Amino acid sequence: MSIRLLPHSQVSAVIEPAQRHNKISMDIHIDNHYQSKIYTTSSTVSGHVKVKATHDVQFDTLQILLLGTSRTRIDAINIPQATSHTFLKLIMPIPDSYYPESRRFEAGTTYTIPFHFVIPQHLTLNACSHHAPNDALKDHHLRLPPSLGDWDKDDFTPNMSRVTYCVRARVYQKDSDGKSEKAMETSHDIRVIPIVAEDAPLNITQQDKMYVMSKRKTLRKSILSPKLGKVTVSASQPAPAMISSDGHCITPTTAQLDLVFEPTSNESQPPRIAGVTSKVTAVTYYSAGGINQYPNLKDWGRSFGSDGRGAYSSSVPLPATPVQSDPWRQHLTAQGRRDSGYDSALHSDSEHSANGRHSPSSDRDSRKRGKKGAPYHYAAKVLVPIELPACKKQFVPTFYSCISSRVYVLWMTVTLSGVAGMNSTITVGVPLQVGVSPGEDSRVDSTGLPTFEAAMEDDSLEIDAYLQPRTMSVPDIEFRSELPGYELRGNRMAQRV
Template sequence: MSNRPRPTAPASTVVESAQKHIAPKINMDIHIDNHYQSKIYTTSSTVSGHVKVTTSHHSVPFDRVQVLLLGTSRTRIDAINIPQATSHTFLKLTMPIPDSYYPVPRRFEADTTNTIPFHFVIPQHLTLNACSHRIPNDALKENHLRLPPSLGDWDKDDFTPNMSRITYSVRARIYHQDAEGKSVRAMEASHDIKVIPIVAEDAPLNITTQDKLYVMSKSKSLRKSILSPKVGKVTVSANQPAPAMISSDGHSISPTTAQLDLVFEPTSNESQPPKVVSVTSKVTAVTYYSAGGINQYPNLKDWSRSFGADGRGSYSGSIPIPAVSVGNAAWSQNLTAQGRRDSGYDSELRYESDHSANGRQTPPSGHDSRKRSNNGAPYYYGMKVHVPVQLPAGKKQFIPTFHSCISSRVYVLWMTVTLSALAGTSSTVTVGVPLQVGLGLRGGGQVDATGLPTFEAAMEEAALEVDAYLQPRTMSVPDIEFCSQLPGYTERRNNRVTERA
């Protein structure tokens, strides 16, 4: 073995050889102006910023740069045979980039940084192409063309399963030409944002017995004990309350009030109405998702029996609301229709009508001294209970009610009335009504980073102006000094006053 040293290559040759094995490095970052992690964008909000492209070591040729604002809905159905994954891009806005922002020739030089600005405005409605599947209902079609809110990936739990996601993102792409001259995607960067669009108040739903999600009214028979006869029947009914509106920053929700109508029908005159101990309530968020286009309102009818060729699923989560004190509520006694007839009120009216019409006195029909057999009391008891509803925005992330092509979100307000009979036995009656959640415009006059009023503040000011313009006005005859007078009017008026005197 020879110990002679090997000849070394020149330094320049070593550097050139190393450079041939160093691939060109390119970084692409998206910066959104005045953005922070918990910021919420809404309808007509601006999403502006710039894309920063940094290269190192070598220059990189490119064909074009594309910047988009994308809204995508994704669902996953874990079927028995093959899982079904569906992706639907309902929003795609492309930022036009002038040629002046591109270097000439189109090449990112080594160790340089290139900046490409972008500016988007979140629209109020989607285009007709966003919903292309068959829908037999025009109202549902209009719902599918509204922007859905971001679903999942919030800082707080938003009652969303992993099988359903709705994301908004600013996405930048770099394209280059391949050997065949086609433009292919070489690199991509993305920046997610949270969007809650403005949702106006919808009309109350027409709930029928076929709508299995809701229980608008429920009756229950009451007994003093298990073996004792019935003392009466209590019926609890409720209507859909006004919507709960989320503030523009998403940190608070305006309260709303639901009303319960209680009716107790006693079986005898000795039966007394039960005591209303308390009213507890909770809110259930139901998320519907499907592998194909949904052609109905999923919260109406029976969603579990409406399976088609595409897989469907639902997920629900609940959160309690503080109990309500009913100390001021009291039962009121009211006569039934039969009770009004038995009291002679209707008979006396018919008797007086017959007497005045025929001129002869005949006793009213059924009006005698004999006691009629009574299967129940001729009266019932009624009570109205107002239930305040304050959604806990600090614990959960509530998003507006929406219906889109493959995902939906609705809320159910469950109210449980606890009743106590005279013997100490208690029973409960539960009803569930739809609760709409929307986005309010009352923001308190915010300003953006430029010092100009935000969209929410401008809308609030415009709403106040409209309210002031539409206030009722009092019409009256103006005073005489404000009336236009024709020549000789004063003299004629004075003459008339003198004649009357």
């Protein structure tokens, strides 16, 4: 990995193409390309470069590349830091037959040089050369990141982080010392969203400050009234939301909330689940040096090293959808199961809803043990449909790269309605992975390998020949006699000594 750290004043010199000679004009044409086209894993980027000179121009070589570059900017107090990381560099080999023999572009003549690239699934090992604490993080850094900051719709990306892909053509000339230097270059940007398969759920701990997997709250009738009980809302990581390979559609997913109400007495009834609202926060991490951790885990704000780093978050509310919730169900606690008196009285009611009646013996026993709390609790499950607004925002897949990363947090707020019109809200936040699924007509699967159907259609693989039944027989005498180191003696093969 080559990471360049530049003064803020030199950033424009890196980004803007050099145009030192106006005697040469170059134009890049990509086949079947249009402005909103999205390329993905194994997509073909082919076309040609046209070169025309107004005067005879001597040149050394012509180079056509497919480049992927990540750039970050840290506005530090002392010196702003700008970092450029070229993680993808594919060079198109150009046969000598496409060059003029004299290595001179003649005036008025148009030269056409074709190119053909394929978007890879993984980067080469030298794309990430900084220290990575484990193989899992290294594998993420060797995946292609999506384009950032160059979309028609808002993609939640700050100006401090950019990921771009382009086809670039360069003309080199030799200087007075005989060294080859760049005389002219032009580029054509493209947008890339690579295929991203579903990853394993993150291992969230208490040290991961970004997420709130579970939250507990005490309920009261009023501020001065005694406690009615405690409600705990826990969430699990939902299945990923998958973007189509063309970037226009996102398949919905479903999040699950588990609610537990622990009453302080038998008279306390669980609150009513009034509704659930949700939103998604996109967090973009960027750094001036190689990131050696998952930035969304632990505490990113305190993990400062010698290099500057930052984070930018932006949220979008999700459209309201009907929430499916199961009724509260009563379950015995560990205390109730140990006490045979409560067990015999409540066992028959443990699977009934909270609106059912309790037996008189249960009420008397609960009043005796009222100071210790009820020997049972209530549990409910809520399913929350999640539909990302792809029509309003441009979502890109979750990714971790060397100097930039993008993650999503799903925030869900549960509104509980209790007695006397008192409402309470509890908010939890869980990781939400956004992946990219291959299209229905895609010739590659989620790993970037050709599908079986694509392989069967590929004549160059000669699949039919391998699937034909084979016949094994003894080779002819002529063949056996020509084996090196053997000679034929009668009807037997003997090794020469």
